[in-house]
Structures are given as C-alpha cells and as structure tokens.
Amino acid sequence: MEAILLANKQVLLKRYVEGNPSEDDFELKMSYISSHIPQGSNAVFLKNIYLACDPALRYRLSAHDHSDNIALLKPFNLGSVIQGFGVAKVIKSTIPDFEEESYVWGVIGWEEYSMIENPKVLYTIKYTDVPLSYYAGILGMVGLTAYFGINNISSVKEGEVVYVSSAAGGTGLLAGQFAKMMNCYVVGSTSTDEKVDILKNKLGFDDAFNYKKEDLGEALKRVCPNGIDVYFENVGGAMLDEVILHMKTHGRITVCGMISQYGLKEKDGIHNLFHLISKRIRMEGFVDVNYWNFYPQYLEWAIPLIRDNKIVYLQDIAKGLESAPAAFSGIFHGKNIGKAVVNIVADK
Amino acid sequence: MEAILLANKQVLLKRYVEGNPSEDDFELKMSYISSHIPQGSNAVFLKNIYLACDPALRYRLSAHDHSDNIALLKPFNLGSVIQGFGVAKVIKSTIPDFEEESYVWGVIGWEEYSMIENPKVLYTIKYTDVPLSYYAGILGMVGLTAYFGINNISSVKEGEVVYVSSAAGGTGLLAGQFAKMMNCYVVGSTSTDEKVDILKNKLGFDDAFNYKKEDLGEALKRVCPNGIDVYFENVGGAMLDEVILHMKTHGRITVCGMISQYGLKEKDGIHNLFHLISKRIRMEGFVDVNYWNFYPQYLEWAIPLIRDNKIVYLQDIAKGLESAPAAFSGIFHGKNIGKAVVNIVADK
Numbered sequence: 001m002e003a004i005l006l007a008n009k010q011v012l013l014k015r016y017v018e019g020n021p022s023e024d025d026f027e028l029k030m031s032y033i034s035s036h037i038p039q040g041s042n043a044v045f046l047k048n049i050y051l052a053c054d055p056a057l058r059y060r061l062s063a064h065d066h067s068d069n070i071a072l073l074k075p076f077n078l079g080s081v082i083q084g085f086g087v088a089k090v091i092k093s094t095i096p097d098f099e100e101e102s103y104v105w106g107v108i109g110w111e112e113y114s115m116i117e118n119p120k121v122l123y124t125i126k127y128t129d130v131p132l133s134y135y136a137g138i139l140g141m142v143g144l145t146a147y148f149g150i151n152n153i154s155s156v157k158e159g160e161v162v163y164v165s166s167a168a169g170g171t172g173l174l175a176g177q178f179a180k181m182m183n184c185y186v187v188g189s190t191s192t193d194e195k196v197d198i199l200k201n202k203l204g205f206d207d208a209f210n211y212k213k214e215d216l217g218e219a220l221k222r223v224c225p226n227g228i229d230v231y232f233e234n235v236g237g238a239m240l241d242e243v244i245l246h247m248k249t250h251g252r253i254t255v256c257g258m259i260s261q262y263g264l265k266e267k268d269g270i271h272n273l274f275h276l277i278s279k280r281i282r283m284e285g286f287v288d289v290n291y292w293n294f295y296p297q298y299l300e301w302a303i304p305l306i307r308d309n310k311i312v313y314l315q316d317i318a319k320g321l322e323s324a325p326a327a328f329s330g331i332f333h334g335k336n337i338g339k340a341v342v343n344i345v346a347d348k
Numbered sequence: 349m350e351a352i353l354l355a356n357k358q359v360l361l362k363r364y365v366e367g368n369p370s371e372d373d374f375e376l377k378m379s380y381i382s383s384h385i386p387q388g389s390n391a392v393f394l395k396n397i398y399l400a401c402d403p404a405l406r407y408r409l410s411a412h413d414h415s416d417n418i419a420l421l422k423p424f425n426l427g428s429v430i431q432g433f434g435v436a437k438v439i440k441s442t443i444p445d446f447e448e449e450s451y452v453w454g455v456i457g458w459e460e461y462s463m464i465e466n467p468k469v470l471y472t473i474k475y476t477d478v479p480l481s482y483y484a485g486i487l488g489m490v491g492l493t494a495y496f497g498i499n500n501i502s503s504v505k506e507g508e509v510v511y512v513s514s515a516a517g518g519t520g521l522l523a524g525q526f527a528k529m530m531n532c533y534v535v536g537s538t539s540t541d542e543k544v545d546i547l548k549n550k551l552g553f554d555d556a557f558n559y560k561k562e563d564l565g566e567a568l569k570r571v572c573p574n575g576i577d578v579y580f581e582n583v584g585g586a587m588l589d590e591v592i593l594h595m596k597t598h599g600r601i602t603v604c605g606m607i608s609q610y611g612l613k614e615k616d617g618i619h620n621l622f623h624l625i626s627k628r629i630r631m632e633g634f635v636d637v638n639y640w641n642f643y644p645q646y647l648e649w650a651i652p653l654i655r656d657n658k659i660v661y662l663q664d665i666a667k668g669l670e671s672a673p674a675a676f677s678g679i680f681h682g683k684n685i686g687k688a689v690v691n692i693v694a695d696k
Contacts, residue, residue: 059626073626236622255624269617274584276603276633278407278421285624293641 008033011110013076017061019263020332028327033113035091037094037280043117044098046088048108049347051321052136053168053340055234057084057286058262073287074171075242076338082324083112085142087125087347098124108123109197110324112344121292126299130306132347133283136171137339138306138313139273144298145256146174148291153284154230155255156182159223163243164188165211168195168314169331170339173203175232177311180204184230188224189239191334199336203312211239220246230254236261237268244272247281255285296326314338354440356381359672361424365409367611368680373409373431374673381461385442390621391465392446394436396456397695399669400484401508401676401688403517403582404635405432405460406610421635430458430672433490435473435483435695446472453483456533458672460692469640474647478654480695485687486661487650489636493604494522495646496639501632502557502578502602504530510574511591512536513559514582516543516662517679518687519604521551528552532578535571537587539682551660559587578602584609585616592620595629603633607680662686 007030014027018143037043058084059242060076066096076082086108089100098104098119106122116122125135137143149171150156162179165170167188179186187207199208207223220228220242227248234257235238247253261267276283305311316336318327324342331340355378376496383393408424408431423608424430431608434456438446446467447451454470456462464470485491489545496518498504510527514520515536524547529535535555536547547556555571568590574595581588584606609615624631653659664684666675673688679688 175590240621254622258622259627261622267619267622269619270621271615271617273588273603273618274606274609274615277605277635278633280634280638281632283624284629285626286628287625290628 003030005034006113008082008111008113009310009321010112011321012079012081013061015064015078016075017058017263018265021058021061021263021325021329023325023329025328025329027073027323033111033115034116035092035113035163037092037115041117043093043096043115044090044095044104044105044122045092046108046114046116047091048086048088048112048114048344049103050084050087050133050136051108051110051324052140052142052343053324053331053336053342054085054141055257055262055331056101057328058259059333063065083107084110085136085140085304087132087140088114095119098122102134103128103132110321112321113306123295127303132304133315133317133341133343134306134313136341137315138174138311139299139302142170142339143174143302144291144295145288146171146178147298148294149232149256149286149311150175150182151232152180152291152294153286154232154252156184156230158183159185160229161185161187161227161248163220163224163228164232164234165239165243166190166257166259167205167208168232169200169269170336172232172313173199173255173338174311176205179230179232183212189219195334195337196278198314199227203314216242217245218317227251232256233258233297240271241268241270243277244270244281247275247279249279251281253281253283255283264322299311316340318342320344353380353382354461356459356461357669358429358460359669360427360429361409363426364411364423365406365611366613369406369409369611369673369677371673371677373527376670377465378582381459381463382459383440383463385399385440387465389465390443391441392438392443392452392467392470393440393461394452394462394464395439396436396460396462396692397451398435398481398484399458399672399690399692400433400488400490400518401457401672401679401684401690402433402489403605403610403679405430405676406607406680429456432458433484433488435463435480435488443467446470451476451480451483453488456472458669460669471643472544475651481663481665481689481691482654482661484689485663486522486654487657488645489523489685490518491650492639492643492646494519494526494637495650496642497580497602497604498523498526498530498578498633500635500639500642502580502600506531507533508577509533509535509575509596510578510580511568511572511576512580512582513587513591513609513611514538515547515553515556515607516685518580520580520582521547521662521686522659523604524553525551527578527580531597538569542684544686545546547663551662565593575599578692580604581606583607584619589618589620592618592623592629595623595627597627599627599629601631603631611680630634664688666690668692
C-alpha cells in the first residue's frame, strides 16, 4: 500500500470532565492522516477496529495532579485524540515485530487510523480463531486484570467467599468466574434485575443482588451470612464502607477500581477502616502496569478455556466510532451488560 | 507459701468509655483474694509488678459489636477488673510450665494479685538480666508488634523512606529504630517539641516534626520530599488521609493502631483511598494475635541488642496501681514519653 492521505474520523476530548462523563465532553472531528512512515522512523500505521470502554480511562479525562508518573494515567490534553486499549490491523510497519496485515492489540487512538511511533503498549495477536474483539477485553487488559487481581493480589483460596461489585461489567464478570474456577462461593452486585439474572443463571455466580433495590447491609448479610473473604472492589464509596463491616478476619480487599468515585471532586469518606486492624484486613490497589509480564502466561491459560466454552464472556458492542462517547459514558450509569466495546469497522 | 486471704487493690471499669478515656471511667476497689489453688485446677497465683498501658486496650473499654471473635478485643464487663499485658511473679502454680518464684509476662489483671486459671497468654521470662519492665513493652507485645509490623507486614527494604506517626510512643519508637537498623530513612511525628528533640537526638530518627505546630501536608513535604515508602500507622483519621497523598508508588501502609479514632462514635472519613489504585498501595491491619509464634525468634534477636545498648528504649513509669487510670488516659493526650507502664510494687 502506497502512502496516501486518508480521511480519518477522530474522537477528541473537548473539555475536562466533571462528575460522570457525558457525550458532550467529547468532539467528533474529521481530519486527514498520511499512511507514510518517514524513513528511519519506527512506526506502525494501524486501521483501528475495536475500542475498549475501560472505566480507568476516566482518570485521564480530568485535569489532575499527575504525580504518580504512570504515562497511562496522565490527563489527556484538551483537543487531543483519546487513547485507550483496542484492537487494530497493521497496514504499514517499519518494526519487524509487527507484520503488515497482522492484528494487534494495545493502546491505540479513538480514530479510524492511527500512526504510532515507537509503540510501548502494543502486542501482536497470536490467536485469531477467537473473536478479535476479545482482545479489547477478556484477552487484553481486562482479562489480565481480573486474573491478576483474583490470583495474585487477592490470594484467593479454594472455598473462600468472594464478593464482586459491578459484577456484570467486563472485569467483574471475569473476576467472578475466575474465582468460581477456584471453587469459591462467588456473589456479585449489579444495577438491574436483568443483570442479576444473568449473573446467577448465565455466569455461574452463586448469588447476586441489585444494589439499587435493597439496603446494602441487608443484602450483604443475606448473600454472605458468614462474611466475605475477598472483596473484588470496582465501586468505592459507600459500597466499600459497608463491605468492610462484612469482611471476615484476614479478609482481602482487592482494589481494582472505584467507578463511583472517579467523578467526585471530594471523594466520599470511608469511615470503617478502623476494622482493618481488628479483622487484620489487607487492602491493595493495583493497575495494569503492574503485571504486563504475566500476559503470555495468562493468554495460554485463557485461550483453551475460551475455545472450550469454559468461560462465559459477554460483550456490549456499540457500532461506529461516533458511538464511542455514548458507549463510554454509559458504563458510568451501568448501561452496559458485559464489556463495553466500540466496533469501528468490520473486523476481517 | 500457704493459702491465705490477701488484701487486693483492683482497678475496675466503672462505665463504658465515650471519647478518650479519663480517670473517672475507672474505679479503685479494695477486695480480698485467696492464694489457694483448688485441687485439680490448673492455675497460677501471681503477684503483679508492671502493667502496660497499651492503646489497643481502649478497644475493650467500649460496648461494641464484638463480631471478630478475638478474645483479646472483647469489651470488658462493667465492674470487672481490667485485663492487659503486664509482668508478674509466680507465687503459686499447679502448672509445670510456670515455676514458683519465676517471673512471667502476659495478660494479667489490673490488681495487686491475680489468680489465673488455664492461662492462655502467659510466658515465663527467660532473661532477667534486663529490666523486668521491658517485658511490658520492648520484650513483650509492644516490641513484637513493632518488629512484626516493620519486618513482615511492611516488607521494608534497605534505603526506603519510613514514616512513623506517634513516634515517641512505645511501639513507634521501636518501629522507627527497627527501620533504622535496616538502613532506612526514618522520620517520625509527635505532639511536643521536647519529643521531636528526643526522636532526632536520642532515638536516631533522621527527621521528626511536631504535628500540632505545623500544617501536616507541608511538614510531610519537608521531611519526605520524595514521598514515603512505608507508613507505620498509629494515628488514623486526618493523619492517614494526608499521608496517602505522600505515599510513593508501591508504598505500604502498615496499620498498627488508630489512636485518634478509638474514641469516636462516627470515625473520621478517609477520602483519599482512591490513590491506592494509581499508586498501587497495600494497606494492612494487624494485631498481636497474628504473630505470637514469632516471639521466641524476636526475643533472641532483641536481647543481645538491648544488652549491647543498640536500641534506645524509653519508658514512662507511673508508680502505684492507683496511678493506672491516669497513666492510661494520658497516652490519649500524648502525655507519655516512651512506653507508658505502671509499676505496682518493687520488682525483685
């Protein structure tokens, strides 16, 4: 393919987000991109196929004090193209690791085509007999996060009681199933009765409840009458505060996300940390940069399980790049069932 | 010694404590105790010498929901004798492990004599060439707590920055020195300039500040300009909330106590837990029941250090059983310099 100028639809950050994101925070722009890779430059030119709507992206949509030096958590500049995990096809490449016509997953732009110089977070897709969209979720950062969170951070043991909040989201539904594979008793909470039903009857959760319809304390007492060994935390705020009261001695709180808190200027106060002492609870936060090196091991573990239908994976696929702002904003209102993904173009 | 009835001064819990304890929450009572151990009963009759004023005892002075099943954290009954760590002499014993005339440390009563049947937390003192009072602190639960907290829970590594709050208290001054022995950069906070001076010039802390005289954020920025690797937490509340902002990536918060929170019905809200994710912080609570099995190892490590004056240990010894309520209440106002201990009777 020769170097040509291509029309390139893009999603830009229009303004820094306050509270939960809305479509108006983003802007759709038509621009042009050249597929020409200048001589001497290490770059790939990608045709983007899937974009992952990852809650953690919210972190980069606000101007915040960026003291933690993680490039992936740095606020976007206003007017710049959103960057996030996704799946793409390599159109041109001057990097031997990335062959033309191959598929890759990693950090790409929310646009039709991306030119990425010296890519840092980009991996060639090894197995293409499974849906490519899976690499924007279960076979990408999301799956690895659930796996690492359950297996490493949580130190889950057989027979333990594992509670997952936001359990019908991309990470939650996998964390719950991974814990089930370790013969745990797994319960989840979610925001609609439909999703409660899916958790119990489709995803194999032992129990589940709709946190919007029940007093949280009563619900947790009902579904975990003897307490919780591991809390896979996706929510934060009042949820976290209540869960601490239901933790067992030597319980672990694995802090994967706090979706209720991203949009708050003053975060909710947590009052029950005192119990960390008497219950000897370990609480630990983690983000994906922790554990890239586990990915090959995770992939080889997950692929046969997917091929053998041992994992139920749900995706909520929105069509078209222009649907990205709404799909992303939707996850903050529990609109997605399963992993929210945007499909830009036909995938093969 | 024949069985006789002895006058026995006791300290009872008069009312459940609200807020910080005061002398009025306790009652001094004169009663009588028989030194006779009934046949067939496994018991020791003790003459009590030292009582440890341990902040954690506060936990047992309020009527709280006792769901965690740790006997040592159960609320005392009103009118009952306070039970806590201390040092005693064995006067009579029907238990082979405890020889008459030997010294023991463990959980005893706040009274002149205690009859303890089937003692659960009582240890014969092996080395008596060091002050006996040390077994109510550095050579007892307090020392073991500091040791286990720094070495096991915190995973402290050479060269790390360790911040200790309530650093001139019994546990804090040891935690700081134990971290110094691992070549850490150790800073502490305390409540008076006199104690700041002691931390810096007597206990070998690299830096220290008076949290009552300075803005906490400014002080932490000054003493830990590049952030904190390990926070040895004794305070809770606003202190904890601010420290989170100063933690480095992969920092650890070792939750030993929260002295500012014991007396609060509604504990202070902690707003900065969100940073646990991006900074990948591990926060872990612990209490002494975790690690009794480490005691022999700790003792053998600590004894030569004490003999060789490699540890500076400070005690704040109040004289007379009747001084116990004031000495204990005093630690909640930072009145003690070093470990607060009550000396009931001459020790040898």
